[in-house]
Amino acid sequence: QKEVEQNSGPLSVPEGAIASLNCTYSDRVSQSFFWYRQYSGKSPELIMSIYSNGDKEDGRFTAQLNKASQYVSLLIRDSQPSDSATYLCAVRPTGGYNKLIFGAGTRLAVHP
Amino acid sequence: GAVVSQHPSRVICKSGTSVKIECRSLDFQATTMFWYRQFPKKSLMLMATSNEGSKATYEQGVEKDKFLINHASLTLSTLTVTSAHPEDSSFYICSASGTSGDQETQYFGPGTRLLVL
Numbered sequence: 001q002k003e004v005e006q007n008s009g010p011l012s013v014p015e016g017a018i019a020s021l022n023c024t025y026s027d028r029v030s031q032s033f034f035w036y037r038q039y040s041g042k043s044p045e046l047i048m049s050i051y052s053n054g055d056k057e058d059g060r061f062t063a064q065l066n067k068a069s070q071y072v073s074l075l076i077r078d079s080q081p082s083d084s085a086t087y088l089c090a091v092r093p094t095g096g097y098n099k100l101i102f103g104a105g106t107r108l109a110v111h112p
Numbered sequence: 113g114a115v116v117s118q119h120p121s122r123v124i125c126k127s128g129t130s131v132k133i134e135c136r137s138l139d140f141q142a143t144t145m146f147w148y149r150q151f152p153k154k155s156l157m158l159m160a161t162s163n164e165g166s167k168a169t170y171e172q173g174v175e176k177d178k179f180l181i182n183h184a185s186l187t188l189s190t191l192t193v194t195s196a197h198p199e200d201s202s203f204y205i206c207s208a209s210g211t212s213g214d215q216e217t218q219y220f221g222p223g224t225r226l227l228v229l
Contacts, residue, residue, distance in 0.1 A: 032216050043205045043223040044156070049216070088155070090218075098144055098209050098216050104155040 003027060004091050006103035013110055019076040021106050023089030026070070032092035033065055033072045034100065039085045047074070047087075079110045115139050116208050118221035125196055126229055133191045133224045135206030142208035145189040146218060147181060149202045156205065162189055186210070196228040 005024045013019045021035075032051055036044035050056045050063040050072065062075040072091075076083055086107045090100040115138040125131050135145060144163050148156040160176075162168040162183035170176045180192040189208075193200055203225050207218040 034217065036220075043220040046217060046219065092216060098218070099146065099158060099161050100218055102156045102158075 003093070003101045004089055004103040006087075006089050006106045008104055009107040010109045011106055013079050013108070015079060015081060015110055015112050017079050017110075019079045019083065019108055019110070021074040021076070021087050021089075021108065023072045023074075023091075023103055024070055025072070025089075025091045025101075027091065027093045027101075028067075028070060029094050030091045031094075033063070034090040034092075035061075035063060035072075035074045036088040036090060036102075037083075037085045038088055038105065044088055076108075079108075081110050081112055084108055084110050114217075114219040116142075116206065116219050116221040118206055118224050120224060121222060122225045122227075124227045124229065127197055128195055131193045131196055131226060133193075133204055133206075133226075135189045135191070135208070135221050137187045137208045137210065137219075140208075141186040141211045142189070143186065143210040143215075144208070145183055146207045146209075147179070147189075147191050148205045148207070150205060150223075151202055159191075193226065196226070198228045201226055201228045 003026050034049045035047040038044045050065045056063045060077045064073045086105040088105045089103040117136045119134045147159045159174045160168045160170045164183050168181035183189040205223040207220045209218045
């Protein structure tokens with residue numbers, strides 16, 4: 001079983017719609033979760049982190065965490081073509097050095 | 113804040129030569145730096161984790177004698193690909209965590225694209 005799983009997509013949504021990206025993880029005691037965006041040919045950039053159950057909002061982005069279900073999601077409201085990218089879910093497992101386990105990423109395509 | 117740079121951004125070298133890639137945290141102290149490689153349309157693969165002043169911790173399957181990592185200061189880590197071969201061609205990305213924001217977040221450099229002929 002992969003440690004962090006994401007649907008590879010592509011997830012296609014029309015401009016202005018809500019894009020919902022999902023991620024599940026296997027390490028039940030993980031405490032830290034991150035969403036990164038990666039444009040083609042570029043390195044990942046941090047969108048947001050979440051540590052507590054519930055929702056965390058930042059502009060058009062909302063991260064949702066449910067530790068009991070081992071599930072973290074990212075909602076993008078009012079999706080724009082510029083949001084088209086691969087979204088990487090990352091989980092910090094228990095243990096040292098703050099290393100992250102990344103999912104394979106979900107490719108999002110926002111069409112006008 | 114939390115800017116990480118990498119140099120060079122792109123390098124082409126001949127098979128058998130060594131290539132050094134630098135990763136710098138520009139506005140914070142990076143107590144931990146990470147090196148990843150990424151093949152086209154694949155996810156990030158962590159190669160190693162380095163703490164300032166300590167030996168790097170390599171992930172399983174990564175040859176430490178081929179990928180030499182040095183984390184000599186709180187703002188600089190280097191990755192040297194020794195005796196490079198065409199199969200080492202990849203996108204190498206570093207990240208850093210430390211005194212910027214929450215100390216768990218990793219901030220990524222722009223990456224170095226290596227092509228070995």
